[in-house]
Amino acid sequence: xxxxxxxxxxQDIDHLKHGGDRFWYGLLLVLVAAAPAALGTFxxxxxxxxxxxxxxxxxxxxxxxxxxxxxxxxxxxxxIGAYTHSLLLGAGLPFLLSIAAAVLVxxxxxxxxxxxxLRMTGIYLxxxxxxxxxxxxxxxxxAEWLTxxxxxxxxxxxxxxxxxxxxxxxxxxxxLALLVVTLLAALNILRSSTGRALVAIRDSExxxxxxxxxxxxxxxxxxxxSAGITGLAGALFAHRLGYLSxxxxxxxxxxxxxxxxxxxxxxxxxxxxxxxxxxxxxxxLLAIARDTLPAQIAQAPGLEPGIFGLILVLVILFEPQGIxxxxxxxxSYFQMFPLYRRATHRRQKxxxxxxxxx
Amino acid sequence: xxxxxLSQLLQVLVNGLAVGCIYGxxxxxxxxxxxxxxxxNFAQGDLMMLGAFVAxxxxxxxxxxxxxxxFMSVLALAVFGYLLDAFVLRRVLGEPQFAVxxxxxxxxxxxxxxxGLVWGYDPRSFPTPYTGxxxxxxxxxxxxxxxxxxxxxxxxxxxxxxxxxxxxxxxGMQATSQNQLAAYYVGIPVKRVFSLVWxxxxxxxxxAGILLAPVSLVQPGMGFIGIKAFAAAVIxxxxxxxxxxxxxxxxxxxxxFAGVYLPAGFQEMAAYGILILALILRPEGLFAQIQRKxx
Numbered sequence: 055x056x057x058x059x060x061x062x063x064x065q066d067i068d069h070l071k072h073g074g075d076r077f078w079y080g081l082l083l084v085l086v087a088a089a090p091a092a093l094g095t096f097x098x099x100x101x102x103x104x105x106x107x108x109x110x111x112x113x114x115x116x117x118x119x120x121x122x123x124x125x126x127x128x129x130x131x132x133x134i135g136a137y138t139h140s141l142l143l144g145a146g147l148p149f150l151l152s153i154a155a156a157v158l159v160x161x162x163x164x165x166x167x168x169x170x171x172l173r174m175t176g177i178y179l180x181x182x183x184x185x186x187x188x189x190x191x192x193x194x195x196x197a198e199w200l201t202x203x204x205x206x207x208x209x210x211x212x213x214x215x216x217x218x219x220x221x222x223x224x225x226x227x228x229x230l231a232l233l234v235v236t237l238l239a240a241l242n243i244l245r246s247s248t249g250r251a252l253v254a255i256r257d258s259e260x261x262x263x264x265x266x267x268x269x270x271x272x273x274x275x276x277x278x279x280s281a282g283i284t285g286l287a288g289a290l291f292a293h294r295l296g297y298l299s300x301x302x303x304x305x306x307x308x309x310x311x312x313x314x315x316x317x318x319x320x321x322x323x324x325x326x327x328x329x330x331x332x333x334x335x336x337x338x339l340l341a342i343a344r345d346t347l348p349a350q351i352a353q354a355p356g357l358e359p360g361i362f363g364l365i366l367v368l369v370i371l372f373e374p375q376g377i378x379x380x381x382x383x384x385x386s387y388f389q390m391f392p393l394y395r396r397a398t399h400r401r402q403k404x405x406x407x408x409x410x411x412x
Numbered sequence: 413x414x415x416x417x418l419s420q421l422l423q424v425l426v427n428g429l430a431v432g433c434i435y436g437x438x439x440x441x442x443x444x445x446x447x448x449x450x451x452x453n454f455a456q457g458d459l460m461m462l463g464a465f466v467a468x469x470x471x472x473x474x475x476x477x478x479x480x481x482x483f484m485s486v487l488a489l490a491v492f493g494y495l496l497d498a499f500v501l502r503r504v505l506g507e508p509q510f511a512v513x514x515x516x517x518x519x520x521x522x523x524x525x526x527x528g529l530v531w532g533y534d535p536r537s538f539p540t541p542y543t544g545x546x547x548x549x550x551x552x553x554x555x556x557x558x559x560x561x562x563x564x565x566x567x568x569x570x571x572x573x574x575x576x577x578x579x580x581x582x583x584g585m586q587a588t589s590q591n592q593l594a595a596y597y598v599g600i601p602v603k604r605v606f607s608l609v610w611x612x613x614x615x616x617x618x619x620a621g622i623l624l625a626p627v628s629l630v631q632p633g634m635g636f637i638g639i640k641a642f643a644a645a646v647i648x649x650x651x652x653x654x655x656x657x658x659x660x661x662x663x664x665x666x667x668x669f670a671g672v673y674l675p676a677g678f679q680e681m682a683a684y685g686i687l688i689l690a691l692i693l694r695p696e697g698l699f700a701q702i703q704r705k706x707x
Contacts (some may be wrong), residue, residue: 173691177513178646178691182688184642185643185688185691188639188681189685309517360521360526365518367522370514370518371504
C-alpha cells in the first residue's frame with residue numbers, strides 16, 4: 055500500500071496524486087503523441103474515432119455519472135454540433151471559430167432541454183430526452199433547405215492556421231489536443247464547487263436543496279455543459295464522416311454513447327476512456343471473430359447490435375461498476391495482497407426506493 | 413378546409429383508434445410491470461415482436477388452427493416473461509433505475525438479433541381468417557383487422573380489470589405494487605408475484621403483436637413501435653391502466669390526423685411532440701401516480 059505524506063492542502067485536489075501517477079500518465083501522453091509514427095492509416099483513423107467517442111463520453115459522463123440525469127438523446131447534440139460546424143465552416147468561418155460556435159450553439163440547445171427537463175426526473179427525463187432526439191432527427195431530415203435532408207451535406211475541408219487538414223495524422227493531433235483540453239476542463243469543473251454541487255444533486259436532490267444548492271440552475275448548467283462537450287465531439291465527428299445525413303445520428307448512436315459510459319464505469323472519467331476504447335475497437339474484434347464462427351451465424355446482419363446488447367446485459371448483471379470498477383478491484387487485490395476481501399467492494403442494495411414518492 | 417366531410421373525419425378517427433389500441437396495449441405492458449416492480453421495460457416492443465413471430469410460426473408454418481395458435485403463442489410468451497424475470501431481472505431489483513433501463517435496452521437488442529437469426533429479416537405477412545374483409549357503417553369503412561384490434565383490446569382490458577378486481581392473485585398484485593414490504597409481511601409471495609406480473613405483461617405484448625401483425629408486416633424491427641407506446645404510457649401517467657389506453661388513443665388519433673391533414677413529416681413527429689408538450693404541462697401524466705414526500 056502507498057501512504058501519502060501530505061504537506062499542503064492543495065494536495066487534496068491534485069489531479070495526479072503522486073509520482074507513480076505522474077509517471078504513468080506522462081508515459082501515456084508520450085505514447086499517444088508518438089502513435090502516428092508507429093500506426094498505419096487505418097488504426098490511426100480508428101484511434102481518432104475512439105478519441106472523438108471519448109470526448110462525447112466525457113460530456114455524457116458529466117450528466118449521467120456525476121449529475122445523475124439519464125439522457126437517451128445525446129445523438130441529437132452530436133448531430134447539432136456536427137451540422138452547425140459544417141454549415142458555419144461552409145459559410146467561411148475559420149475552423150477554430152466554427153468549432154467554438156458549434157459548442158456554443160449546442161450548449162444553448164442543451165440548456166434549453168435542461169430547463170424543460172427541470173420538472174422531470176428518472177424515467178420521465180429519459181423518455182423526454184429520447185423524444186427530443188427523435189424530434190431533432192425528424193427536423194434535420196425535413197429541413198432540406200438547411201441540412202440537405204437525406205441527400206446529405208458535404209463537410210467542407212478544414213484548415214488550421216492556413217494549413218489545410220488533409221492527412222489522418224493532422225486530424226489525429228487536433229482531436230488529441232481537444233480531448234486533453236476537454237478532459238482537463240471536465241476534471242477541473244468536477245473539483246470545483248460546481249462539480250461538488252452536481253455530485254450532491256446526483257446523490258440526493260432533497261439534501262442538495264437543503265444545503266443551499268440551487269438545483270434548477272445546476273441541473274440546467276449540467277445539461278448545457280454536457281451538450282456543449284458532445285457538440286464538440288459532433289463537430290469532429292463531422293470531419294470523420296465527411297458527409298452528414300440524419301441516419302448517422304439515430305437512437306442507436308445515443309445508445310452506443312450510453313453503452314460506453316456504462317461499460318467503462320459510471321462515475322469516473324477514466325471509465326470514459328475505457329468505454330471509448332471498448333466501443334471503438336469492438337467492431338474490429340467482431341470482424342476478426344467472424345472469420346472463426348460458422349458462416350450461418352457470422353453472416354447474420356444483426357449480429358453486431360446483438361453482441362452489444364449481450365455485453366450490456368452481462369456488464370449490468372455482473373460488473374455494474376464497469377471496466378474501471380474491475381480495474382480498481384484488481385488493483386486493490388495486489389495492493390492489499392494477501393489481505394484482499396471480496397466484501398470490500400460489495401454493493402449496497404437499496405430496496406424500497408420508490409420513485410412514486412418524492 | 414373544403415372537402416373535409418364528417419364521414420372522412422370519422423374514418424380517420426376509427427383508424428387512429430385502432431392504431432392507438434396497439435400503442436395502448438404495449439403501454440399497458442409497461443404499466444403493469446412498472447406498477448408492480450417499478451422497473452421500466454424498454455424491451456416491451458421486442459416482446460411484442462417475439463409474440464408476433466411465434467404466432468406466425470405456429471399458425472402459418474405449423475398449421476395450427478387460428479384460435480389455438482393464438483392461445484399457444486400468448487402462453488409461450490407468458491412463460492418466457494416469467495423465466496425472464498426469475499433468471500435475469502430479479503438480480504437488478506433494488507439497483508438504480510438507470511441499470512434497469514440499460515438492462516432492458518440490452519435485452520431488446522438480444523431479442524432482435526435472435527429473431528433475426530431464427531426467422532430472418534424478410535418481412536412476413538400474417539394470414540388470418542378475416543384478412544381483406546371489411547365492414548361498412550354508412551360511409552365509414554372498418555376493416556376486420558381494425559375491428560379485431562378494437563374488440564380484442566376491449567376484451568383484454570375487461571379481463572384484466574376483472575382479474576385485478578376479483579381474484580386473490582390480482583388483489584395480491586395490487587397490494588405488492590402499493591408496498592412490497594407490507595405485502596411480504598402479510599404472506600404474499602412477492603417474488604412469485606413479480607414473475608407473474610412479468611408473465612402477464614409479456615402475454616399482453618403477445619396479444620398486441622398478434623393484433624398488429626395482420627395490419628403491418630412481421631419483422632425483427634417492428635418492436636420500435638414501442639418507443640411511441642412509451643409516449644402513450646407517459647401521457648397516461650406511467651402507472652395507470654386506463655391512462656395507458658387513453659394515452660395510446662391520444663397518440664394514435666393525433667398521428668392519423670397529422671398524417672391526413674398536415675404536411676409530410678408531421679405524422680412521425682406527432683407522438684414525440686405531444687409527449688414533450690405533455691411532459692412540460694403535466695410532468696406527472698394525466699393520471700398522476702407520483703406524490704411529493706414531505707421531509
